[in-house]
Amino acid sequence: MSETSYPKVCGSELGYAGPKVHIIVLGNDECFQRGRILHELYHILGFPHEQNRSDRDKYVVVNWKNLLPGIELNFRKFKGRYMDVGPYDYYSLMHYSLYAMANDRKVRTLTPTTKNVDESRIGQRKDFSPIDLQKINTFYKCEKKTQPSSKKMYQTTISQKLKSGMNKKMQEPIDGVISVQGNSKLFKK
Numbered sequence: 001m002s003e004t005s006y007p008k009v010c011g012s013e014l015g016y017a018g019p020k021v022h023i024i025v026l027g028n029d030e031c032f033q034r035g036r037i038l039h040e041l042y043h044i045l046g047f048p049h050e051q052n053r054s055d056r057d058k059y060v061v062v063n064w065k066n067l068l069p070g071i072e073l074n075f076r077k078f079k080g081r082y083m084d085v086g087p088y089d090y091y092s093l094m095h096y097s098l099y100a101m102a103n104d105r106k107v108r109t110l111t112p113t114t115k116n117v118d119e120s121r122i123g124q125r126k127d128f129s130p131i132d133l134q135k136i137n138t139f140y141k142c143e144k145k146t147q148p149s150s151k152k153m154y155q156t157t158i159s160q161k162l163k164s165g166m167n168k169k170m171q172e173p174i175d176g177v178i179s180v181q182g183n184s185k186l187f188k189k
């Protein structure tokens with residue numbers, strides 16, 4: 001693929017496929033932010049978007065009629081062992097915002113079903129949530145390596161960041177999975 005053929009979006013391949021080059025696309029200036037780059041790296045580790053989880057209907061309603069054309073893959077339900085790690089996390093670095101990929105930007109594409117959710121934090125691209133870190137540690141069996149000091153530090157940092165600046169209206173560049181990698185057996189759409 002030549003450089004000019006990459007889309008002008010933030011995106012990445014989904015899943016580790018052994019020793020090969022794994023492609024992350026940072027196709028516009030907005031992609032060059034720490035949280036957005038971490039988001040794409042998380043895809044390489046094998047995790048799709050939070051709203052791709054097979055249990056997501058308990059937590060969000062998708063407004064399919066308002067999605068941008070061709071973006072449906074990022075809202076489909078996936079099944080697989082990556083998807084079964086941990087609880088559903090509204091505040092994940094991998095959760096879309098409530099207006100993500102909307103054709104009409106004034107109409108939501110995702111609506112939470114759970115009461116007492118802090119909607120201003122949904123779709124955050126600041127840092128891993130505590131549950132994001134737990135999922136990585138659990139799936140890759142790194143629990144012992146990260147406890148106790150680094151994990152505690154991360155959680156403190158995240159909570160501070162969530163308190164500051166998270167209420168700003170988030171403008172979200174297009175982000176999507178550009179292909180599913182060699183461990184695609186793990187994923188069933």
Ligand SMILES: [Zn+2]
Pocket residue numbers: 039040043049175176177
């Ligand atoms: Zn993504």
